[in-house]
Amino acid sequence: MSPCPHCAFSNPPSASFCANCGRGLTRPPAAKKTSPQAERRFVTILFADLSGFTALSETRDPEAVRDIINACFDRLAPIVEAHQGVIDQFVGDAIMALFGAPVAHEDDPAQACRAALAMLDAIAAVNVERDLDLGLHIGINSGTVVSGGVGSRGRQQYSVLGDAVNLAARLQDAAERGEIFVGAATAQLTRAQFEFVERGVMSFKGKSEPQLVYQLVAAHAAARAPRPLHILTPLFGRARELALLQDLLRANATETALRVVSILGDPGLGKSRLVQEWRSAAAADAANEFIVAGCAPDGNLRAFALLADIARALEARQHDGAADASLTLLRGILEPVTVGGEMDAAALQAQYVNALRAALTHLTAQTPIVLVCEDLHWADAPSCQVLRRVLNTLSNARLLFCATQRLDRETAGWALMEALQELSGAAALQLYLAPLSEQDAQAMVSQLAPGELPVKVRELVLAQAEGNPLFVEELLEMLIERGDLKREGAQWVLTRELDALQTPNTLQGILMARVDQLPPDARQLLQIASVLGREFPLELLERVAAALREPA
Numbered sequence: 001m002s003p004c005p006h007c008a009f010s011n012p013p014s015a016s017f018c019a020n021c022g023r024g025l026t027r028p029p030a031a032k033k034t035s036p037q038a039e040r041r042f043v044t045i046l047f048a049d050l051s052g053f054t055a056l057s058e059t060r061d062p063e064a065v066r067d068i069i070n071a072c073f074d075r076l077a078p079i080v081e082a083h084q085g086v087i088d089q090f091v092g093d094a095i096m097a098l099f100g101a102p103v104a105h106e107d108d109p110a111q112a113c114r115a116a117l118a119m120l121d122a123i124a125a126v127n128v129e130r131d132l133d134l135g136l137h138i139g140i141n142s143g144t145v146v147s148g149g150v151g152s153r154g155r156q157q158y159s160v161l162g163d164a165v166n167l168a169a170r171l172q173d174a175a176e177r178g179e180i181f182v183g184a185a186t187a188q189l190t191r192a193q194f195e196f197v198e199r200g201v202m203s204f205k206g207k208s209e210p211q212l213v214y215q216l217v218a219a220h221a222a223a224r225a226p227r228p229l230h231i232l233t234p235l236f237g238r239a240r241e242l243a244l245l246q247d248l249l250r251a252n253a254t255e256t257a258l259r260v261v262s263i264l265g266d267p268g269l270g271k272s273r274l275v276q277e278w279r280s281a282a283a284a285d286a287a288n289e290f291i292v293a294g295c296a297p298d299g300n301l302r303a304f305a306l307l308a309d310i311a312r313a314l315e316a317r318q319h320d321g322a323a324d325a326s327l328t329l330l331r332g333i334l335e336p337v338t339v340g341g342e343m344d345a346a347a348l349q350a351q352y353v354n355a356l357r358a359a360l361t362h363l364t365a366q367t368p369i370v371l372v373c374e375d376l377h378w379a380d381a382p383s384c385q386v387l388r389r390v391l392n393t394l395s396n397a398r399l400l401f402c403a404t405q406r407l408d409r410e411t412a413g414w415a416l417m418e419a420l421q422e423l424s425g426a427a428a429l430q431l432y433l434a435p436l437s438e439q440d441a442q443a444m445v446s447q448l449a450p451g452e453l454p455v456k457v458r459e460l461v462l463a464q465a466e467g468n469p470l471f472v473e474e475l476l477e478m479l480i481e482r483g484d485l486k487r488e489g490a491q492w493v494l495t496r497e498l499d500a501l502q503t504p505n506t507l508q509g510i511l512m513a514r515v516d517q518l519p520p521d522a523r524q525l526l527q528i529a530s531v532l533g534r535e536f537p538l539e540l541l542e543r544v545a546a547a548l549r550e551p552a
């Protein structure tokens with residue numbers, strides 16, 4: 001039997017997901033934790049400090065106090081891991097945790113915030129269970145740090161060093177019991193997903209400038225997408241894709257058949273934006289109804305996470321009594337699965353299949369439906385199995401299944417779409433999004449920074465973005481936000497010499513998460529190549545790589 005690292009439930013050795021809490025049973029790879037190789041990376045650091053032990057020490061003996069501290073840590077450590085963080089160290093009554101090192105995920109700053117909120121709840125629960133009055137205060141900050149082996153030779157441990165770490169520790173010091181203080185960098189990256197209260201500027205030891213401090217109060221409901229969709233400019237290009245999608249809609253409204261469309265492309269190329277534009281265009285005739293669900297970056301670790309989101313989306317629409325019965329069952333997915341000994345995973349899956357099939361059959365009988373699943377590359381395998389079984393039997397419904405996906409071929413979502421494309425044959429469509437043309441990217445820059453823009457800025461942004469609309473937006477925003485680019489009348493002026501552009505914080509997670517997915521050899525090669533430049537002779541890369549491999 002393999003115990004669940006999150007809830008300790010005993011699962012069969014072959015299980016990938018816990019039958020009790022639904023979380024993944026395989027821990028994220030920890031191999032790099034021991035790697036002493038130093039590298040710079042963008043990390044979110046969390047310090048959580050327990051308080052209230054002084055009073056406790058007066059009435060209990062030291063062993064009892066130690067047991068209580070350890071019981072608290074036993075509650076807090078799994079919360080860090082469940083949010084894809086790692087414990088860096090325990091320092092006295094405090095925990096230091098890292099999100100984004102040694103392995104980056106797209107939403108590390110948000111995961112750190114979620115973990116912090118869950119930690120406060122966990123300590124409140126310990127207080128109730130043991131009749132105690134313990135407190136917790138937390139500091140979170142994000143920034144570029146140096147990671148790798150830290151310590152004297154032979155005794156090195158993986159850790160991170162840098163200004164961002166110090167500020168996280170100071171924020172924790174400044175927070176009172178029950179408070180989570182967050183630095184400006186983290187708050188800026190997560191403000192769409194969480195509620196913050198500004199606590200004003202504070203001076204901290206080691207920082208020459210006073211820092212703006214935010215208090216994390218709560219998570220916004222149902223905002224798990226790592227990046228909300230911004231519509232900052234009109235849509236450029238994509239006329240062909242929109243026309244094809246519109247054709248599919250017309251067919252869906254008139255003939256029964258299972259239609260399947262994949263919108264494919266790298267992060268930021270505009271998959272979600274295309275869906276949004278399609279929905280707006282479709283709203284005019286209202287012949288089809290859109291139901292939109294999606295996956296979060298850690299979705300593949302939570303069994304039935306996608307199905308739960310589909311249930312949420314179905315529930316959110318106006319529905320009548322007949323659909324209610326199946327929705328009640330689906331709604332159960334929204335709560336942590338509690339099957340215990342009553343029902344095995346196969347029976348549970350069969351129930352979900354029946355419920356989803358009933359709900360979709362009922363809906364499509366009333367009106368043609370477009371079921372959109374965003375970010376299918378993060379979908380969990382059990383949900384994909386259910387979807388495959390359900391859609392297999394709905395070939396006579398007015399149903400169009402649409403997925404947005406990155407080109408990650410090793411995922412459950414990819415396998416699902418391959419199977420569905422085959423199933424629906426002629427009614428299947430794959431739309432690969434290409435980067436914007438030079439002309440469209442130019443037009444986008446002009447829209448985002450109207451007026452006269454220094455040639456250097458235009459060149460750097462266009463070269464670095466390579467037709468990716470998200471990169472165009474984020475690079476320009478970074479320059480304006482940092483004050484490097486200022487508007488003076490109808491002109492934009494550079495306030496300092498600019499040779500290259502840094503990577504905006506908003507893109508760090510996306511880029512690092514992809515680099516960290518590579519096997520170690522490929523990753524090292526990429527690092528060498530990045531030093532050589534954007535274009536170089538293959539021979540040069542081979543020679544540098546060979547020289548670095550030779551022992552000194």
Ligand SMILES: Nc1ncnc2c1ncn2[C@@H]1O[C@H](COP(=O)(O)OP(=O)(O)OP(=O)(O)O)[C@@H](O)[C@H]1O
Nearest residue numbers: 230231234235236267268269270271272273469470
């Ligand atoms: N064709 C376009 N014209 C103008 N802006 C665009 C275009 N495509 C995308 N954008 C803008 O670029 C940003 C990123 O787009 P979007 O979120 O749709 O990317 P995505 O492919 O869904 O990325 P991800 O894989 O991370 O979900 C958004 O602000 C969007 O409005």
Ligand SMILES: [Mg+2]
Nearest residue numbers: 271272273404
């Ligand atoms: Mg998207």
